[in-house]
Structures are given as C-alpha cells and as structure tokens.
Amino acid sequence: RxxxxxxxxxxxxxxxxxxxxxxxxxxxxxxxxxxxxxxxxxxxxxxxxxxxxxxxxxxxxxxxxxxxxxxxxxxxxxxxxxxxxxxxxxxxxxxxxxxxxxxxxxxxxxxxxxxxxxxxxxxxxxxxxxxxxxxxxxxxxxxxxxxxxxFPDGWEQRKIGTYFSTLDHLITLHQRKLDMLKNLKSACLSEMFI
The missing domain is CATH 3.90.220.20 (DNA methylase specificity domains)
Structure with a gap:
C-alpha cells in the first residue's frame, strides 16, 4: 500500500x-x-x-x-x-x-x-x-x-490507477524501443550474412 x-x-x-x-x-x-x-x-x-x-x-x-x-x-x-x-x-x-x-x-x-x-x-x-x-x-x-x-476509497483508487497507468506507459515505450532494436538486428544480419 x-x-x-x-x-x-x-x-x-x-x-x-x-x-x-x-x-x-x-x-x-x-x-x-x-x-x-x-x-x-x-x-x-x-x-x-x-x-x-x-x-x-x-x-x-x-x-x-x-x-x-x-x-x-x-x-x-x-x-x-x-x-x-x-x-x-x-x-x-x-x-x-x-x-x-x-x-x-x-x-x-x-x-x-x-x-x-x-x-x-x-x-x-x-x-x-x-x-x-x-x-x-x-x-x-x-x-x-x-x-x-x-474497493479502496476514492483517493487511494486514483493513486493506484495513476501508478499502474504510468507503468503501462513505460512498458509501451520500452516495447517500441525493443521492437526497433529487433528490427535493426534483423536488418543487420540480413546485410552482413548474404
């Protein structure tokens, strides 16, 4: 809590x-x-x-x-x-x-x-x-x-909701970066190992 x-x-x-x-x-x-x-x-x-x-x-x-x-x-x-x-x-x-x-x-x-x-x-x-x-x-x-x-009281609901929503946002940002790095690696492997 x-x-x-x-x-x-x-x-x-x-x-x-x-x-x-x-x-x-x-x-x-x-x-x-x-x-x-x-x-x-x-x-x-x-x-x-x-x-x-x-x-x-x-x-x-x-x-x-x-x-x-x-x-x-x-x-x-x-x-x-x-x-x-x-x-x-x-x-x-x-x-x-x-x-x-x-x-x-x-x-x-x-x-x-x-x-x-x-x-x-x-x-x-x-x-x-x-x-x-x-x-x-x-x-x-x-x-x-x-x-x-x-069901906590309203203030605690808002605090919990905001906290986990922020974590979801961070996960999404890192997932995009991870996807970009995977694509970069795949492209590099394709070019390097012809």
Missing part, C-alpha cells in the same frame, strides 16, 4: 459499483465501409485491434448503440474465446460492439483503478473458474457482474 493509506478495503461486486452490460445479440448485415463492429477478438492488450474487423451501416450502428453505446473511460472485456481481454477507451469511439462486456464509467469508481483491478489475479482467477462452453469458452454477463472487486 502507498504511504498515508490505512483504511480497510471493501470487497464489492462489479455490478454494484458500475453499470455492466453487453453489446447486441443480433447479427447485423456487414458492409464494405461503415462503422467498425467490435467483437471479443478485437479486444486485447488494453486496446481495440482493428485487424480483421467487420463494418456495419449507420442504421445498425445507431440501433446497436441505443443499448450499448461505448464512451470515453468505459472498459470493454472479451466474453467469448479469449475471456477477460480488456480495452480502456481513451478517445471518442466510432464503433458498435457484440460479444463484449461494456463496463460503463459512472464516476463511482476511478476508471484507471478499475481497469487495473480487472487485470489482478484475484479477478482473473474468478473469470477463469466462471467460464462455460465446450470448444468455444464464454463467460456470462451475470458472472461478470458478480466479480468481487477490491
């Missing part, structure tokens, strides 16, 4: 501290151009991966977003396939969702803290024991709402 914080943490259900819902259950018609249609496969490593994404029309986008509009500071969680992958939404989104849990930012819990807490072993273990399905694993929205989340 950080210095200056001694209050006991509560255990709260995710559905008690924020609004948890999911995307559409319908299968809209896909189009060549339009709004990206994000599913569990597009949620990973804190971001939305737009590789291999389908697109929906303006009308379907509007209809889907009546139920599950994604906003800045919301968190997405994969519910099918690779369970528990997360994405923290940091800029205004222009997509609709399916087979993804939408954890809304309500202001009742610090969004950076919640994003980090959802990656903690105590939560990921609950997810892994709560999976259903045979070859295609999935977790129900009810089970996601019932996840036990450690």
């Amino acid at each position: 950080f210095n200056g914080f001694a209050n006991a943490w509560e255990q709260r259900k995710l559905g008690e501290i924020t609004d948890v819902r999911d995307g559409t259950h319908d299968s809209p018609k896909y189009v060549q151009e339009g709004h990206p249609f994000i599913t569990s496969k597009n949620v990973s490593n804190g971001f939305i991966n737009y590789d291999d994404v389908q697109y929906v029309t303006d009308a379907d986008y509007e209809e889907i977003n009546k139920r599950s509009k994604v906003d800045v500071h919301d968190i997405l969680m994969g519910m099918i396939g690779t369970i528990g992958n997360l994405a923290l939404i940091l800029k205004e989104p222009d997509f609709a969702i399916k087979n993804v849990a939408l954890i809304k930012y309500t202001g009742d819990v610090d969004y950076q803290y919640l994003y980090q807490a959802l990656q903690a072993g105590c939560v990921t273990n609950q997810l892994s024991t709560g999976m259903d399905g045979g070859t295609q694993k999935f977790v129900s929205l009810k089970k996601i709402r019932e996840l036990d989340i450690p």
